[in-house]
Every structure is written in C-alpha cells, then in structure tokens.
Amino acid sequence: xxxxxxxxxxxxxxxxxxxxxxxxxxxxxxxxxxxxxxxxxxxxxxxxxxxxxxxxxxxxxxxxxxxxxxxxxxxxxxxxxxxxxxxxxxxxxxxxxxxxxxxxxxxxxxxxx
Amino acid sequence: xxxxxxxxxxxxxxxxxxxxxxxxxxxxxxxxxxxxxxxxxxxxxxxxxxxxxxxxxxxxxxxxxxxxxxxxxxxxxxxxxxxxxxxxxxxxxxxxxxxxxxxxxxxxxxxxx
Numbered sequence: 102x103x104x105x106x107x108x109x110x111x112x113x114x115x116x117x118x119x120x121x122x123x124x125x126x127x128x129x130x131x132x133x134x135x136x137x138x139x140x141x142x143x144x145x146x147x148x149x150x151x152x153x154x155x156x157x158x159x160x161x162x163x164x165x166x167x168x169x170x171x172x173x174x175x176x177x178x179x180x181x182x183x184x185x186x187x188x189x190x191x192x193x194x195x196x197x198x199x200x201x202x203x204x205x206x207x208x209x210x211x212x213x214x
Numbered sequence: 215x216x217x218x219x220x221x222x223x224x225x226x227x228x229x230x231x232x233x234x235x236x237x238x239x240x241x242x243x244x245x246x247x248x249x250x251x252x253x254x255x256x257x258x259x260x261x262x263x264x265x266x267x268x269x270x271x272x273x274x275x276x277x278x279x280x281x282x283x284x285x286x287x288x289x290x291x292x293x294x295x296x297x298x299x300x301x302x303x304x305x306x307x308x309x310x311x312x313x314x315x316x317x318x319x320x321x322x323x324x325x326x327x
Binding site: 156159 | 250257259304318
C-alpha cells in the first residue's frame, strides 16, 4: 500500500508569489491534515479536511487555504508569500479522521526568497 | 488549550548508553499521547502511542514510554541507543481522536560513537 505522497518535495518561490502544494493520502483515507514545521515555531496545525469539508482550522492568516477533492487528494495554497512562510509543510492522512491513526508524508520544503 | 513541553532541545548520548527524552503536557483531562521520530529530510514516523490501558507502551525498535497521569508526563526511554537512533523526536497530544495533534518543539537526539 502506498504511503502519503506529497509533491513537490522542494520548492523555491519569490516573495509575493503564490504556491500550491499537493498531498495524496493513503488509499481509502478520507481525512487530510496539514502542518507547518519551522525551527522557531515547531509543528503547527494548519487545517484538516474530511470528506471534502474543512473540519478544523488552525490559527493562520487567510493567505493559507486548502481544499480536498472527491478522491481525497488535498491541496494547500499560500498566496502573497512572505519570507516567514519558508518551512516544511507536512500532511497527514487517516482513515476516518481519527488522529490516533494518522500517517505523515515526507513533506514539501518551501523556501521563499 | 493543550500544550506540550519537551524539556530538552538537544540530548547527546554515547552509543549503547541509556537515554530518556522528557515530555510533559498541560491538561489533566483524558488525552491520547504520541511519540514521533523524524530523520533528516523526512516526514514524521509514529514511534509509539498511548490511547488507553497499560501505562507502559513499547515500540518495535526498543523504545518505551510511560504515561504518568498524576505528573502529566509521557517520557520516552531506551536502555541502549544505536547510532541509527540519531534523529529528532516529537511528543504530541490530542484530547480526542478528532482534534488536531499538538506537538512539542522536539528533542534532537545525537548518538555518539
């Protein structure tokens, strides 16, 4: 069974641009959560989608948004990039949205210059 | 709001020596507790978790953690570490299966030959 796949693995963007990251969950999993990992703030929850609906949202500005498709694949978008958005973005999937059974992808390393 | 404190940001230890990575969480209500490991340029891998039952939980690679409700702690231990255990370790908590994981800032374990 394939694991959680995140694409791309690495990304370099310029301030002011926007970016879209993709996460394909484990087959059959209906929940996808996104986390931002930085050296200063650690791992912080962005949002969770379950069956195409946003179920939980973290404390991030509106520049951060996401969506989930009918096949459970999820994308997150960051608009008007700032230097502070440089981070490792991780997604996690679970079968029924239970975080006790979450599996993480390898992440997308975003660098904003 | 839940919070997780990992008391040591870095722990150097010699190969074959024992190690304890400390984790305390903020709430005394029922919680689920996790330890994740992150190798360089990788995502998070679940090491072990406490959901209920026995307060001592074990992983397949020799780590164990003990849930202590009165001290709100979930410390991770290994009696004899290997070079391959060098990684960053994250403690996480969630009050229920459907709420996001809250992570500690991580402990970087460096095993010295």
